[in-house]
Amino acid sequence: MKQFIPLCLFLFLNCALFAQNKDTWVSFWDKDTTHIGFKDQNGKIKIEPKYMGLTFANKFDDIIVVSEENKENWKSYYLTKSGKTVGRDSLYIYDNGADCENEGFIRFKDYKTNKMGLFNAQGNIVIPTEYSDLTRVRNGMIIALKGATKVMDSGGDGHFSWVGGKEYLIDINNKILIENFGYNDELNFYSLQKSKEPSKDEIRENFLAVDGEYYSFTNFDKEFKSWLKNNLLTDLSKENLLKNSYDKITYWKEQEAEGWISKPKASFIEQNYKLIKAKLLELKLADCDYHIFSQSLNKFIYEADEYDHYFDNCHQPKDWINPVKNIVISPKNKTDHGQDHFEFLRTGNGYKLISISLRKAELK
Template sequence: MRHYIFAGLFTLIGFSSFGQNNKPWLSFWNKDSTLIGFKDSENTVKIEPRFTGFISAKKFDDIIGVSETVNKKWINYYITKSGRIVGRDSLHIFDNGVDCETEGFIRFRDAKTDKEGMFNRKGDIAIPANYNSLTRVINGMVIALQGAKKKSWGKESGDHHFSWEGGKQILIDTNNRVLIDDFKSDGRLDYFSLLISDQPDPSPIRKNFKTLQGKYYSFIDVRKEFDAWLKTALLKDFTKERLLAASFKELTDGWKAEESSAFINRNFELIKAKFLELNRPNCKYQVFQDGLNPFIFESANFERFYNNCGEAKEWIYPVMNIVVSHGKGNEKDFYQDNLTFLRTEDGYKFISVDLEAGLIK
């Protein structure tokens, strides 16, 4: 028996558990652009500017991490919309940015134990700081790492980094309940596609995991899904109509964007030739999974694909970049073409083409 517990990705996008009237507050600068505050959707100031520019959130749903200077001392903490302050000196910082609320939860790091936990939107501890690291919440689930050792490098050069070695990944829910022990994930799963069944799901694009309760969780492997879609929905019978249907509102040629239908109509024969190369047995190409680059895809059409901190929601909307290699590697004739797709609520959409050979008009 198979239990369809969660609907697919494309029916869930845009759903808000907070209700339609709970609109986020928006950040704004003070007059000399040194401090940040927040206003509601009616432009009423809810928090006067007092936070430093270190803050990541541009929108405030329920809980954010902030920093400010008090009596010439720099302090940091989490604050809720009700004004509750929690997690002093416990900000979760990665790549010079503070964690962003996701699905009503936000990560924190205990400075004494160097372990991670998670607050809910009210500022209560939902997951205690017992883990080396946690992913953000994805469809009510979290991947947690435990028993790992920290490896640091770059102290001598001043470019200090660290990573975790060893340990075990487990899948937990937001109540800290273990769902899957020893959860080996490669970052290619769509967690919104979860199916729960008594037996492994036979689909060739799904990956199965046995739970502690004896059931099976299966998730779509987005790389396998994309490969199957590319070969059957686009390349099997490649036409201008199919390409237009599989294209986003705008296409980017390197750094320049324009309306996709005009671009494709003007350059179709060249683009068609590049796509049809993928059908050749000797074609050398790889598919790389990533997130949207906010410095390239910055128009209003892409706004929904970023979170409140301006980060790409790659766990929902991954980017698939097809890199086609030409030549023999070390020779002067070697070059690469890039054909890029974005996974959206309407399926995969062609968003960018970057060709080193051939002229784009």
Template sequence: MLLFFLLDVIDLTDAAGCRSFSWALFQRGIMTRIFSSPGGLPSERPPSSNRVRQPLRAVIAGNFEPMKKILFVILFFLSGCSMPVQENRSWTPFWNEDSTLMGFKDSEDRIRIAPRYAHFSTARTFEKILAVMEQKNGGFETSYLTKSGKVVGRGNVYMIDNGPDCESEGFIRFRDRTTGKAGLYDSQGNVAIPAEYDDLTNVRNGLVAALKGAEKKYWDGDDIRGCGHYSWAGGKEILVNTHDHILIDPFNLDPHLDFFSLRITDHPLEDPNQRTFLGVDGRYYSFLDYKKEFSSWLNDLIRNGLSRKALLDCSYGTIYFWKEPDGWTSERSPQFVERNFELIRGRLSDILREKADYFISMDGLNPFIFEGSEFAGYFNNCGEPKPWRYPVMSVVINRNREGHFRQDHFDFLRTEKGYKLISVSLGNEQ
């Protein structure tokens, strides 16, 4: 009876590949051995009403030792089938009773790590590897923690401004406190890139831009006051993957490059919106340039007349705008475009004038304006914008009329459906 119960469970299970496992057992003839007749020929699975017939008992008794091994394998897989699914789900932080220490629970509200860490990381959930801070010996120790409980990088947490690095594609940066060099951990806490570089970007499409041989220049001229703000001067940039294999040397890191658009060819691409680099393997690595792409798209949009329909088609569902004295407010795009179409078309058309005074800059989505689940995909797990994937291209038009200087701002968010006008700030109210 236990045997048939196990088979029923396997047939009904579809988590983490359990169904494919049971199908593989049947494909390899393992299951058919259990239901073979005394003569060794496969027979159909007996109906439930006849499961205790004497011939079947004889078969089971005759195959008891092989069956024990099979049952062990089945039980092993049944007990472990749900584990990979569970570990791939996010854990959520929770606080102890006096809100001084933080732990983590899984999606089923089970405590996976009891509260023991102080508030440190800005990560909203525990994905795979996380920067933590724990009180020890009267002080605080920072490190990285994996879901298996492995602790690495004690005192070697990579800091950005006043916060620790955020996991990106299952990797997180660290900085060796002895040498000051930067490296990369994978999700298991193993060193993916040794700490041999002055600095690294976060992982983007499995790629990392690395800096070597640079000199640190503090903004205050020295670091006596301990503010820690500095820039890098000189050095050489290269492009590596997460195995620390060099792909491009030298490499010119440009914030406008779309790493997710990488194309590798035997000959350079002739697309004017692409930036191409010669790789160390003799092939050509091409990336889309966001700024070139956007400039070309915007000029075509305006030159084609910028109709009301065209403006509405390239508008986000809700447009945010500045209005005195309320500050930032929002309105559904059909209503906003209907009220302001002529004004927007006139202001944007100014960029086609000879000697037009305007510029285009790139940034990420503002987390203090664009809040809620609607915009969650445009931010990482730490609530930081992702301009390397979803840039906001800002068109800033300077206007100087009779000594009065004003600026018009038009912000276009790059979405999966193209550039969308998402916020507007004009020299006069909308």
């Protein structure tokens, strides 16, 4: 029998803490918009504005990275809700930004050894600095790379790759769950099932754990392709398109000054139904040249509060649970330019059409 493994099994004591911690603090600027502070949900100031620089978190649940001026220098560190400061000069930086807490945990780096570790919500080290790289915590689990060598790319742009080493799936107590666990962006760690035998579900991937049982996870790519084939393309009626669309659909319109604009799905599909249906029908043709890519929700396009759920406390897209699947259709005539794009966001209610851009066609 398959057994669903909830987050609480891994975080046991922490789950009780999370259930009680509903007081998310929100960042605000001072009058000069130069320093950031934090208020609680009632507007009470919890931290006067004094942070800047690498302070990217606009919400504060458990532990964040902050920076403040110290005369002519900067001091950066991790700050907990209780006011505890840890990890001075140990910030984990990627893509020009500091790490953001997830599930009450945040990564840090020892620059003397170039190894990474993990703080919990109280600022205590729960994963020591013995790993070359760590993913963020997802459902109480982390993919950990150990013993690898960093090799810088020849372009001089700061990009690098890891060579060698061994990857593990570990929990937040540094317990190895699965050995030789290759990194995979397509796995939904919140879909974990444990069983005595491998899952036969075609959209799941199985891994033999150190305890002798099998862990299986839904693969986003397999999940989306199965949904596309069996739920959307089998019924391209107006009603089914509406059912499988986000409340607003964003589309590209050449003559608009902003380029990308949004419209309620009902009016958008009513006005563009024939065109959308014709384009999607191409996907059923044997000679259709299309590919499906995984990407993140664009934070510069989807800025309204209604999309806030899909971003973390530093306003980075939560693509580890809500990826965007982009269907890109190329023209049959290879001399033609442009491609058609249909983007679907994975929501709590399944995949929803959220964006369209078409070549040689004007959407209304």
